[in-house]
Amino acid sequence: MSAPLAPEPLPDAAQDALTRLAPEAARALSAQGRAVWHEGAAALSRSGKGAEAVQAWAEAALPVARDLGEDVLPDLLRACLAMAARTSGAVIARVLATAPLAARRLGDADLFRAYLGFLDLLLAQAPRGVRPMLDQLDRLLGVLTLGGLRRWALWGAEMHRTNYPEQARYFALESAEAQAVLQRERKGVLFVDIHRRIGAYLRALWGRDFPMRPTSGDFETREGLRPCLEAGVIHLPDAWDDTQGATGLDLYRAAAAHAAAHLAARRGPLLMEGLNLHQRACIGLIEDARAEALAIARFPGLGPLWARFHTVTGPLDRIARALLLPGTPETDPNALWARAALAGADLADEMAALRIGLALAARLDPRLSAPALPYRDDNRALWEGDESDWSDGVAPPAQIRRHVSVSELVNEVEVETAGGRCAGNPGLRDRAV
Secondary structure: OOOOOOOOOOOHHHHHHHHHHHHHHHHHOOHHHHHHHHHHHHHHHHOOOOHHHHHHHHHHHHHHHHHHOHHHHHHHHHHHHHHHOOOOHHHHHHHHHHHHHHHHHHOOHHHHHHHHHHHHHHHHHOHHHHHHHHHOHHHHHOOOOHHHHHHHHHHHHHHOOOOHHHHHHHHOOOOHHHHHHHHHHOOOEEHHHHHHHHHHHHHHHHOOOOOEEEEOOOOOOOOOOOOEEEOOEEEEEOEEOOEOOEOHHHHHHHHHHHHHHHHHHOOOOEOOOOOOHHHHHHHHHHHHHHHHHHHHHHOOOHHHHHHOOOOOOOHHHHHHHHHHOOOOOOOOHHHHHHHHHHHOOOOOOOOHHHHHHHHHHHHOOOOOOOOOOOOOOOOHHHEEOEOOOOOOOOOOOOOOOOOOOHHHHHHHHHHHHHOOOOOOOHHHHOOOO
């Protein structure tokens, strides 16, 4: 029987980095995570991209895992090995050196994975722009969402596809047009800059923590996703502009407080069997009002915070405003009916929204548009079949993870790289450790 192969030697600088960081890795990573960390260094060494890339992996993986969880390390490794087939070791080292910054600024593992896919796309469309862009990444992610960064970069790639000097100037933020597009794409308030403040705000109100995550819906447009509740987590757009005379920070406060009010007002979803979309919208409208009324009874200052967004005068908007502000004058008969129905209900009754909402739906034209209230979530968590955890807004259960061997991971990466597949392939992400 042949003797087992000895571990392949690493460049001295890379081995020194692994040795120096081993105590930190022991504290920060599980045994599986440490195996990925070590084998990632070996895989990058085999790629032939030099000691700089290997050392950058050793140093970057730990802060990325600390900020986003070690489950993203296989995705980072896959992306780098895929890109290594098409670019220099210096660019791979820069991708890795800036990965902790991207992880910290994006603040979410799924957004970070999308960022890695964006880098792979940019490498295909403007390979000479990747490194200068990464040199400006702190500045760019300080004012742009991931969607804004993507639009800014792809605009430059399209405009300077064959003019390499101008491409380099654009991605280094040295040209006037780069600055102009940056100004066009920048957002008012980024979630990553205010999420701790919003968390403290909710904790001061309800005396407990509410898990929050950013979402991004603006890869192709400038519109973000609506807030939503899923598995006990409050999902908020990764950026918000000032709107309706209120600042983006006020919008974050209003949205987070509204979602927390839902979690405090309910202990379980409603049965949606047999309900059409119009009926569900009306039930959601009443449940929004019930949750807010309960919250305002405890914290009166929430009323003015939410009221500043009730400025549109469509039929359902008038009903929403009449329910939020029961003392304001109102002449619309449906708004007056809904106000009286909610006033006569027991707000602690979790079935009140179902009864009142169905009766309201029967009074209204089913073609009416939903209220234009950017701070309210989409009410997906209200319906049976949703995975939301309504138990006092605590953190959701841990994700179920399927462990694969490190050799399986790296072999998969190297085979995929040989075929030239994109690092952002969803099929690859689904097989993450």
